[in-house]
Amino acid sequence: MSNYKIDFEILVAPGLGSSGPIHWQTLWEKDNPEFKRIEQNSWDAPICSDWISRIEEVIEKDKNVIIVAHSLACLALVHWAMKSSKPIKGALLVAPPDSEKEDFPKEAKGFSPIPLYKLPFKSIVVGSTNDPYISIERCSFFADSWGSKFINVGSKGHINSDSNLGSWSEGQNYLQDLINEVNLDLRSF
Numbered sequence: 001m002s003n004y005k006i007d008f009e010i011l012v013a014p015g016l017g018s019s020g021p022i023h024w025q026t027l028w029e030k031d032n033p034e035f036k037r038i039e040q041n042s043w044d045a046p047i048c049s050d051w052i053s054r055i056e057e058v059i060e061k062d063k064n065v066i067i068v069a070h071s072l073a074c075l076a077l078v079h080w081a082m083k084s085s086k087p088i089k090g091a092l093l094v095a096p097p098d099s100e101k102e103d104f105p106k107e108a109k110g111f112s113p114i115p116l117y118k119l120p121f122k123s124i125v126v127g128s129t130n131d132p133y134i135s136i137e138r139c140s141f142f143a144d145s146w147g148s149k150f151i152n153v154g155s156k157g158h159i160n161s162d163s164n165l166g167s168w169s170e171g172q173n174y175l176q177d178l179i180n181e182v183n184l185d186l187r188s189f
Helices: 024-031 048-058 072-083 136-145 169-187
Strands: 009-013 065-070 090-094 122-127 149-152
Touching: 009 024, 009 072, 024 065, 048 072, 065 072, 065 169, 072 090, 090 169, 122 136, 122 169, 136 149
Parallel strands: 009 065, 065 090, 090 122, 122 149
Antiparallel strands: none
């Protein structure tokens, strides 16, 4: 993924607990120093409205922004898109959790109900068949509701550090596909 010809600002949005040193998001940032992480004030006791405010703060109106979100950050981004007038060009939404499940982490507040509307930007949702935080059927349902392309990556858990993905080249290809799609749209104007 290194050496992208970037016409975009790539923002990395980790989920609950942030992304540790061997998480693919962190490895992508190391390989691509131009990528910027959306830092949250509370990684361990997240409040959706706070995460939305932080997303709003870091997005600049005059930039072509693509966000790479993992887990809880996917839900924060979907909630943000419902409220913000700031445009982004696209989002790679990896392993969105189902915050409406009874066993959803209690420390995460305000992420339910999950908005079900077409997102105002290009998006790809990536899900796994054995993700403990969401069924593949529910993940596909969210992708459909959000107007996103859906990719089932098979049995890869929560697509995080525990999945042992390293730099997750498959995910890098999905990001490049999204960049290519957005570029096509931008050229058609």
